[in-house]
Amino acid sequence: xxxxxxxxxxxxxxxxxxxxxxxxxxxxxxNEALAQDLTxxxxxxxxxxxxxxxxxxxxxxxxxxxxxxxxAGHYRRHRPQLPLESAYGCPxxxxxxxxxxxxxxxxxxxxxxxxxxxxxxxxxxxxKFIAGLTNRAIxxxxxxxxxxxxxxxxxxxxKLRTQLESED
Amino acid sequence: MPKKEKTKAERSKAQxxxxxxxxxxxxxxxxxxxDPLIETAYRLGQINVLLPTVPKSLEQRVAGAIAAAAGxxxxxxxxxxxxxxxxMAATVVLLLLWxxxxxxxxxxxxxxxxxxxxxxWITVTPTSVPADVQETPSLRELLxxxxxxxxxxxxxxxxxxxxxxGYELTEITAVSYPDLPALTSQPFLYELCYGHPEDxxxxxxxxYRLALSEFKNISGIDYAGDIVMEQVSxxxxxxxxxxxxxxxxxxxxxxxRDGLLLELQSTILSKEELLDIAQTVR
Numbered sequence: 346x347x348x349x350x351x352x353x354x355x356x357x358x359x360x361x362x363x364x365x366x367x368x369x370x371x372x373x374x375x376n377e378a379l380a381q382d383l384t385x386x387x388x389x390x391x392x393x394x395x396x397x398x399x400x401x402x403x404x405x406x407x408x409x410x411x412x413x414x415x416x417a418g419h420y421r422r423h424r425p426q427l428p429l430e431s432a433y434g435c436p437x438x439x440x441x442x443x444x445x446x447x448x449x450x451x452x453x454x455x456x457x458x459x460x461x462x463x464x465x466x467x468x469x470x471x472x473k474f475i476a477g478l479t480n481r482a483i484x485x486x487x488x489x490x491x492x493x494x495x496x497x498x499x500x501x502x503x504k505l506r507t508q509l510e511s512e513d
Numbered sequence: 514m515p516k517k518e519k520t521k522a523e524r525s526k527a528q529x530x531x532x533x534x535x536x537x538x539x540x541x542x543x544x545x546x547x548d549p550l551i552e553t554a555y556r557l558g559q560i561n562v563l564l565p566t567v568p569k570s571l572e573q574r575v576a577g578a579i580a581a582a583a584g585x586x587x588x589x590x591x592x593x594x595x596x597x598x599x600x601m602a603a604t605v606v607l608l609l610l611w612x613x614x615x616x617x618x619x620x621x622x623x624x625x626x627x628x629x630x631x632x633x634w635i636t637v638t639p640t641s642v643p644a645d646v647q648e649t650p651s652l653r654e655l656l657x658x659x660x661x662x663x664x665x666x667x668x669x670x671x672x673x674x675x676x677x678x679g680y681e682l683t684e685i686t687a688v689s690y691p692d693l694p695a696l697t698s699q700p701f702l703y704e705l706c707y708g709h710p711e712d713x714x715x716x717x718x719x720x721y722r723l724a725l726s727e728f729k730n731i732s733g734i735d736y737a738g739d740i741v742m743e744q745v746s747x748x749x750x751x752x753x754x755x756x757x758x759x760x761x762x763x764x765x766x767x768x769x770r771d772g773l774l775l776e777l778q779s780t781i782l783s784k785e786e787l788l789d790i791a792q793t794v795r
Contacts, residue, residue, distance in 0.1 A: 451559070
């Protein structure tokens with residue numbers, strides 16, 4: 346695929362994926378300005394890495410691999426005392442994890458429940474429901490088999506259901 | 514149940530659930546006996562809806578970065594056919610400048626006549642020059658009135674304030690080219706047809722949006738045919754007046770105004786009449 350063709354794919358898909366990347370960053374950070382900045386830098390980085398995009402079908406997984414790298418890089422630069430695994434977690438349960446972005450009680454319930462999961466489960470939930478990736482793409486991003494992603498997702502949903510039913 | 518069987522059963526259930534979730538997220542029909550966890554999945558799927566929309570500033574930043582990196586240069590070419598409003602049937606083709614090799618560009622530059630109008634350029638290509646172009650399909654949509662144009666464009670269209678000879682606006686068409694690069698704003702142009710309702714059109718006014726945010730929608734127009742181009746002034750603004758000769762003489766007047774590239778075409782009016790109309794376009 347030509348470089349021009351890859352620009353076309355990015356141009357065709359960026360409006361669909363822009364809100365998804367932003368929402369992913371909102372759930373990964375507690376700061377709206379930071380989330381927006383990381384989102385913009387994700388697309389700017391994507392432009393410089395177009396050569397690594399295989400085809401249109403791989404776009405979502407490719408873009409979110411860049412997004413994950415951007416946010417992980419931010420936490421490495423700004424929270425050096427935290428182990429990398431902690432950087433993937435949401436703020437501790439009980440806090441208002443979303444800061445400025447919480448718009449409704451339902452959203453607060455969902456994000457709060459999400460914070461109760463393990464880091465890996467949270468990431469899979471984000472990549473499935475915010476990014477809209479397939480299990481295969483999620484697995485590729487996280488170094489897991491698609492089957493394992495399905496099982497972790499299943500268990501995470503069971504936990505979330507219990508958590509949300511207790512809050513409702 | 515042995516552990517191995519349990520694992521296999523859970524994996525199968527998990528994969529079925531994942532397939533159902535993917536179907537739900539893509540807007541497909543749900544199964545009749547749904548896993549109860551689908552309700553939880555549905556609530557999670559609403560997060561994207563519950564969170565605020567993308568701020569305009571962020572959208573512009575990202576779109577601008579993509580446009581700047583992609584740098585498309587779209588040249589809109591019209592082949593002028595000397596026939597009764599043959600321009601309407603004229604083959605409209607698109608020339609993507611970056612497909613021309615440096616050597617090809619040099620050859621073309623020697624043979625072209627070019628006029629720069631602010632943000633765009635107008636070029637005349639003799640028909641003897643082989644064109645490195647490809648035809649592209651167009652979609653034409655009739656619009657009921659100027660308000661419909663304004664609703665689509667996001668701004669009022671430019672129109673002549675005075676019309677000669679009892680002419681009136683008889684038809685409005687929005688023209689899109691679906692094969693243009695994705696960043697191109699569509700409809701690509703609006704065509705206002707003027708004349709007497711029962712007669713053939715007297716003249717056309719075509720309007721192209723020059724730029725939206727960071728992205729330039731059109732770089733110029735390349736006219737191919739037996740054409741002479743001269744520079745004129747339209748209300749103090751540089752314009753290009755083209756005379757296409759053949760079976761019929763056709764006059765085309767092109768100029769920029771208020772973010773639009775405007776093009777008046779007629780085989781009926783004289784070039785002086787076309788210029789007079791252009792002076793009143795607002």
